[in-house]
Amino acid sequence: MVARRGKLIVFEGCDRSGKSTQCAKLTDRLRKEGHKAELLKFPDRTTSIGLIINNYLANKEDQSDEVIHLLFSANRWECMQKMTNLLLGGNNLVIDRYAYSGIAYSAAKGMDLNWCRQPDVGLIKPDKVIYMTLSENKASERADFGEERYEKKEFQAKVEKIFEQLHDPSYWQVVNGDGSIDEVHQDIFSAVSEVLSADCGPLQKLWT
Numbered sequence: 617m618v619a620r621r622g623k624l625i626v627f628e629g630c631d632r633s634g635k636s637t638q639c640a641k642l643t644d645r646l647r648k649e650g651h652k653a654e655l656l657k658f659p660d661r662t663t664s665i666g667l668i669i670n671n672y673l674a675n676k677e678d679q680s681d682e683v684i685h686l687l688f689s690a691n692r693w694e695c696m697q698k699m700t701n702l703l704l705g706g707n708n709l710v711i712d713r714y715a716y717s718g719i720a721y722s723a724a725k726g727m728d729l730n731w732c733r734q735p736d737v738g739l740i741k742p743d744k745v746i747y748m749t750l751s752e753n754k755a756s757e758r759a760d761f762g763e764e765r766y767e768k769k770e771f772q773a774k775v776e777k778i779f780e781q782l783h784d785p786s787y788w789q790v791v792n793g794d795g796s797i798d799e800v801h802q803d804i805f806s807a808v809s810e811v812l813s814a815d816c817g818p819l820q821k822l823w824t
């Protein structure tokens with residue numbers, strides 16, 4: 617018998633919405649409950665493309681809006697074979713940001729949303745997107761906010777508007793990140809438990 621494939625769980629949201637903390641907590645919990653789980657993050661700053669992205673975000677290097685957009689997408693594409701192998705091997709993947717961040721941050725600069733979507737068409741489609749919201753003031757209060765490019769209140773408000781446009785209720789779950797770490801984790805864990813027990817069929821491609 618072929619092993620059941622793992623599920624692809626993507627976390628999205630503005631900067632400092634608590635995604636990284638919750639991704640780590642979810643991965644730990646899944647493992648404790650006996651599931652195979654791996655945590656990945658985009659941008660993956662460890663590859664050579666990721667290094668250019670890191671320098672761009674740290675304001676050490678400039679790129680045109682189009683070039684950096686395509687590099688963020690390429691940074692996902694370079695990981696697709698590894699993700700496919702892990703999922704087909706029965707590993708659940710928890711991913712901190714994905715194509716929706718790619719579109720939201722670029723379109724928030726005024727770029728055409730449809731143009732921004734194209735390079736990510738055909739990536740593996742998530743089984744569930746956990747979209748974390750946070751009240752504006754809470755975000756700017758959190759540690760290190762403002763150190764990287766894009767971490768400005770006004771810009772984050774624009775990013776949030778685009779995320780709302782991308783929201784697809786058929787596979788997105790909105791989670792309010794204002795609560796305590798444990799409260800938020802509990803909400804996420806119940807949403808994810810449902811996906812883990814569901815039969816989601818074969819892997820699908822995003823936006824095809």
Ligand code: NYM
Nearest residue numbers: 631658659688713714717718721722766
């Ligand atoms: N970001 C992230 C993009 O602009 N496009 C993308 O495709 C992705 C995945 O990178 N401010 C932005 C959002 C963040 C920044 O991500 C770094 P993180 O999760 O804060 O390290």
Ligand code: MG
Nearest residue numbers: 631632764767
């Ligand atoms: Mg950040």
